[in-house]
Amino acid sequence: MxxxxxxxxxxxxxxxxxxxxxxxxxxxxxxxxxxxxxxxxxxxxxxxxxxxxxxxxxxxxxxxxxxxxxxxxxxxxQYERAPRHVEVAEAMLAAGTAYKCFSTQDEIEAFREAARAEGKSTLFQSPWRDADASTHPDAPYVVRVKAPRDGATVIEDRVQGDVTFRNDQLDDMVCLRSDGSPTYMLASSWTITTWA
Missing domain, CATH: 3.40.50.620 (HUPs)
Structure with a gap:
């Protein structure tokens, strides 16, 4: 211990x-x-x-x-700390660990419907993940975490022991909404790492 x-x-x-x-x-x-x-x-x-x-x-x-x-x-x-969470998201964008996603809800749902019809995973794969910034439209966007695609993530949990997730089953989660507000995933993750 x-x-x-x-x-x-x-x-x-x-x-x-x-x-x-x-x-x-x-x-x-x-x-x-x-x-x-x-x-x-x-x-x-x-x-x-x-x-x-x-x-x-x-x-x-x-x-x-x-x-x-x-x-x-x-x-x-968490809402009162939103400016700090936005700072963290911007630092992630600068570091390449997050990206701007311009996909609309309709496009995401169309992707999922097509995947269901083909019997494939409905885990959304954003076409904006590796897009050059010069191709970005002047449109609303969310900021997504650039999750690893290969290998596995292991969390050392004192209660459950090692918990393993295959990275190909992880989503590029949204950390900032299109209105600039942080999601739970960003706010809670950043807070946990800075309070410990």
């Missing part, structure tokens, strides 16, 4: 009320951190602006208090 301090977090999304599964996760993470002298953080995953509500956020705080689960520091709003 390493000497790395234990930091756990509970990251509910205020797109609805806290449910029993969320309460269980919060309790487990709180117990694990407190039992090891670590920190327990609360992060509100409010990057989905269409579905997040102030009422649901308030209910999360109420539920945490009712459950008796205190957290360290101030609760973090």
């Amino acid at each position: 390493s000497n790395t301090p234990v930091v756990t977090r509970f990251a509910p999304s205020p797109t609805g009320y806290l449910h029993i599964g969320g309460a269980r996760t919060a309790l487990f993470n709180w117990l694990y951190a407190r039992g090891r002298g670590g920190k327990f953080l609360l992060r509100i995953e409010d990057t989905d602006r269409e579905r997040s509500t102030a009422e649901a956020t308030a209910k999360i705080y109420d539920a945490m208090e009712w459950l008796g689960l205190d957290y360290d520091g101030e609760a973090i709003s």
Whole structure:
């Protein structure tokens, strides 16, 4: 076991009320951190602006208090940290680990329908992944992570042990929406690596 301090977090999304599964996760993470002298953080995953509500956020705080689960520091709003998440996405673009994808929802759905009809994988393969910037249209785009296509990704998990994913089964996930807002995937991944 390493000497790395234990930091756990509970990251509910205020797109609805806290449910029993969320309460269980919060309790487990709180117990694990407190039992090891670590920190327990609360992060509100409010990057989905269409579905997040102030009422649901308030209910999360109420539920945490009712459950008796205190957290360290101030609760973090992912939405309030959006400028930093955009900075990270821009750095990924500059480093070549992300790319601009101009494919529309209609084009993506047409790709998936054709793949289903042919009995192929519906994992979207963007035609913009390796496109030269000079071919980019003046149109809305999302920023996608440039996931590896070969080999495997192994995650060392203290609970499950090594978890392996074949890279050809991973999606080039969207990390910035076309309106410039960060998705959960970018906001939570960047936060995890900087809080630990």
